[in-house]
Amino acid sequence: MESLERTLDFLARTPHVLRALLAGLDEGWLAADEGPGTYSALDVVGHLIHGEDTDWVPRSEHILAHGEAVPFARFDREAMRAAPVRSMEELLDSFERRRAESLARIRELALTPSVLERRGRHPELGPVTLAQLLSTWVVHDLAHLAQITRVLAKARAPEIGPWTAYFRVLGDRS
């Protein structure tokens, strides 16, 4: 599969993965985190929605409009904490809708291989290509899926007695 198509195919999966994993889970489990300042499953889905609103598509359009001349706006990793409290069902619906809109917009841009090599400027990391941005979107989804499953696992760890010794993920950092 061609690389851009593979990226868009993967990104379309994430709302379905999250729904299969999270819809209807106990509220206490969904609100569990790894300690002060860390994300719960609810926080992660709110954070992913904020990424649809302010990161991936806006930065893609920013590269096309400005190249390296103007750095991206900074991404606020804590913005979801300022949003109104929503249930997981509301968050999943919102994320599914926003992700579909994002992917439709990327398809509208009809990005060619040479356009994918255009550079923008990240405010901390410096020059980055549009292709790198789109691949980062995939890795970002995957990293947050890894985080959600780790957080949910840690929340059940007190119930498994001596088996905790076998699960390295329970000791992974937040």
Place this chain on the structure above:
Amino acid sequence: MESLERTLDFLARTPHVLRALLAGLDEGWLAADEGPGTYSALDVVGHLIHGEDTDWVPRSEHILAHGEAVPFARFDREAMRAAPVRSMEELLDSFERRRAESLARIRELALTPSVLERRGRHPELGPVTLAQLLSTWVVHDLAHLAQITRVLAKARAPEIGPWTAYFRVLGDRS
């Protein structure tokens, strides 16, 4: 939700999560691992099937039959490598079917709170309760979902350029 019901509800989700995440992904991505002796996504689903066949339900029945008198058979974490090579679609179909059978069997056992406190003997860990075994099944699913998403993320890491600095999961151990 009552604890056993919550456990069975979660376990029923995993085949759907895996299908949404993995069905139809590039074969190269599905075969990517974290180095010699580590699991690819294909290996993980094979390992989960082996768990349905030899671990969770057989050990539950073992506790009911033998209590602490006879330790569980050891679980072979590499058994999936000896199984015939199967496509991801075949593995997902097999896992979905075997998981449904496992959950039907657990429901047939009509486990009560007092039965859930019965003890068995793990060959390395010693005394464990049936409730701990069933919660470990959930944590095991979650740990392997965390593993699959981490492995898939690492496989795309070479495409994201300087953004690798932001993803701690890319440095997490296998």
